[in-house]
């Protein structure tokens with residue numbers, strides 16, 4: 001623990017949907033990583049609940065397999081693992097049956113009594129959102145939603161609805177049993193170290209803020225590329241698509257960190273008020289904006305490095321005539337004084353050439369071109385904030401090429417997190433679980449922000465649903481998506497960092 005780290009109070013973490021993938025792949029390995037760093041409470045119980053039948057030991061064994069396979073720690077300490085697993089238990093319970101909840105209460109009360117700890121309970125709903133409202137109300141029915149003897153917190157996983165209406169309904173349903181201050185909506189992008197670093201970089205350095213506005217920034221690009229396809233999740237993904245799965249939540253949250261005003265303090269509400277203002281200032285998209293400034297695509301089968309990758313429609317669980325987008329690119333504006341007139345571009349897709357998420361700030365060129373022949377370098381000032389992988393920051397600018405004349409060459413100044421070799425880079429879940437245990441909701445999505453994000457994407461959802469003329473472009477697996485997306489950025493000199501075309505010409509392809 002570093003000196004500014006607090007130890008959370010004793011508590012029970014109740015994981016609903018405990019036999020699902022997320023629990024043993026992410027949640028338990030992250031809780032173990034916290035344990036390894038002495039960041040777990042002195043006394044805690046991780047209680048998995050679900051319909052499946054497990055003994056405590058069978059459940060522990062499965063969780064330990066998860067730690068062994070998915071832990072991001074460099075080493076596993078066997079005796080520590082053994083101690084850790086003693087704090088894991090399981091209770092069979094049908095989350096949809098109110099009559100099962102008194103048994104849960106008895107178990108929780110027993111733990112509180114045994115350990116003499118306050119009745120602090122953190123509920124993690126690792127289930128489909130359709131189950132959230134029922135569980136919240138079942139918890140409330142046995143008084144497990146509020147208490148004066150300890151805290152009651154509810155952590156929920158996305159998707160937070162599938163459109164504005166359902167997003168509002170979900171919020172309303174949760175608010176019937178829990179207050180907003182008790183609800184922690186996980187957006188794992190906010191748990192990523194480099195996303196948080198956006199705040200530190202912007203607000204702890206005097207040099208960036210004066211440039212961080214429409215006077216100096218030409219446009220902002222956010223690219224989130226995945227090389228994987230839908231990985232057996234075709235059934236879920238086909239009802240979602242890239243707009244709902246990535247853009248409405250993760251990428252709009254990242255955009256709001258890039259664009260927000262300095263908060264008055266690091267208090268959760270101070271920060272979340274500022275990110276909300278960005279989402280509320282997104283310029284509403286008209287029908288013609290959707291038609292011209294939103295590109296959707298779907299990958300089709302192609303050979304990639306000698307291997308045949310099937311198209312989206314050939315994936316398991318995906319209908320052969322699916323019109324679900326696996327790629328979306330969007331141009332939009334933020335209507336406020338700082339950003340008025342600066343285009344923002346977001347794109348995300350599956351089966352792109354590589355896995356990379358980065359924010360690229362493209363600065364305006366110099367007002368006067370002195371070095372005519374190297375015109376391209378008038379446009380080369382970019383600040384690249386690499387969110388993953390190889391997390392870091394890179395600044396690109398022009399320097400004199402040694403020798404006669406004044407030839408300008410783009411060069412890089414860079415920082416990689418891996419250079420901090422003695423530091424463990426916490427995973428997103430590790431950070432977010434720790435914050436939830438402490439009751440810090442700064443990096444969690446608030447109800448109003450979720451609704452503002454749904455409101456912004458609503459015209460896109462509407463047009464795609466109601467206008468059969470809206471195109472969906474096929475793109476070969478392993479490429480940077482539909483070529484049409486290159487045209488979104490109108491300035492021919494300043495395109496995406498990785499454009500769809502002419503990739504071979506881009507010397508710094510995917511290098512930070």
Ligand code: BG6
Nearest residue numbers: 158188189226245246250357388
């Ligand atoms: C999830 C999406 O929220 O984020 C997935 O449902 C996506 O489809 C994933 O693959 C990407 O997360 P990361 O951390 O790998 O960028």
